[in-house]
Amino acid sequence: MSVLEIDSVTKRFGGLLAVNDVSFEVDRGEIVGLIGPNGSGKSTVFNCIMSIYDVTEGSITFDGTDITDHRTHEVVNSGVSRVSQESNPIESMPVGGNIQLFTLPNSIVSFGGGASDAEIYEYAARVDIEDKLEEMPDELPHADIRRLEIAKALATEPELLLLDEPFAGMNQAEITELAATFERFRENGMTIVIVDHNMGGLMELVDRAVVLNNGDKLMEGTPTQVTEDPRVQKAYLGTAE
Ligand code: ADP
Numbered sequence: 001m002s003v004l005e006i007d008s009v010t011k012r013f014g015g016l017l018a019v020n021d022v023s024f025e026v027d028r029g030e031i032v033g034l035i036g037p038n039g040s041g042k043s044t045v046f047n048c049i050m051s052i053y054d055v056t057e058g059s060i061t062f063d064g065t066d067i068t069d070h071r072t073h074e075v076v077n078s079g080v081s082r083v084s085q086e087s088n089p090i091e092s093m094p095v096g097g098n099i100q101l102f103t104l105p106n107s108i109v110s111f112g113g114g115a116s117d118a119e120i121y122e123y124a125a126r127v128d129i130e131d132k133l134e135e136m137p138d139e140l141p142h143a144d145i146r147r148l149e150i151a152k153a154l155a156t157e158p159e160l161l162l163l164d165e166p167f168a169g170m171n172q173a174e175i176t177e178l179a180a181t182f183e184r185f186r187e188n189g190m191t192i193v194i195v196d197h198n199m200g201g202l203m204e205l206v207d208r209a210v211v212l213n214n215g216d217k218l219m220e221g222t223p224t225q226v227t228e229d230p231r232v233q234k235a236y237l238g239t240a241e
């Protein structure tokens with residue numbers, strides 16, 4: 001059963017057609033890749049789901065509810081959380097405080113009544129940074145900063161997690177470890193969409209992938225179907241992949 005439905009979503013920025021009539025669905029418990037070269041519209045799709053951007057046309061349904069015109073905090077409260085491409089920890093607060101902030105009643109991403117220390121520990125433990133709660137963000141290696149960003153997203157208790165380029169800047173060992181973390185999320189019932197501009201390692205993790213190119217949906221399919229598709233290979237020609 002599909003938990004997320006993207007239905008004919010178009011997003012224009014003035015004369016620029018960033019996302020052009022894109023539709024896809026995500027089933028409960030799946031890990032879906034949303035891939036495509038840089039500038040193909042992947043982050044814009046996430047921004048439309050989160051209502052950071054208003055869609056120009058089309059609709060977005062989550063858990064059977066049309067959330068197209070919901071405000072961002074309503075989208076979050078309904079069970080969707082997004083980890084953006086950029087990390088933005090508050091450098092004057094330790095890791096634990098950074099996570100706590102996302103559970104506060106007055107936070108723009110408010111889920112509820114603020115979390116106890118045990119709950120903060122639990123969010124951190126789900127991404128294996130529970131021994132770093134007292135550390136300051138600038139003491140952490142890049143991979144742990146990214147894990148902190150994921151812990152912040154978990155603090156809103158999402159059913160659906162949107163991950164924008166979660167592996168960027170990581171070495172192979174860190175990528176493998178993070179992929180194992182996402183497998184664990186899936187085993188615990190989470191639904192995940194992962195944006196990546198590379199196809200490579202992601203294909204071992206995802207059940208299906210949707211491919212964007214210049215704002216258009218090129219195709220969707222299993223990892224094998226995607227990697228063997230000549231249109232996808234052509235789209236990636238001359239890019240970093
Ligand atoms: P991707 O995440 O696939 O690299 P994006 O979704 O970030 O691509 O961008 C798709 C296109 O939309 C790009 O041409 C980008 O410059 C443009 N774009 C994204 N956000 C904005 C914005 N806020 N204003 C104007 N153009 C934007």
Ligand code: MG
Pocket residue numbers: 042043044085164
């Ligand atoms: Mg992007």
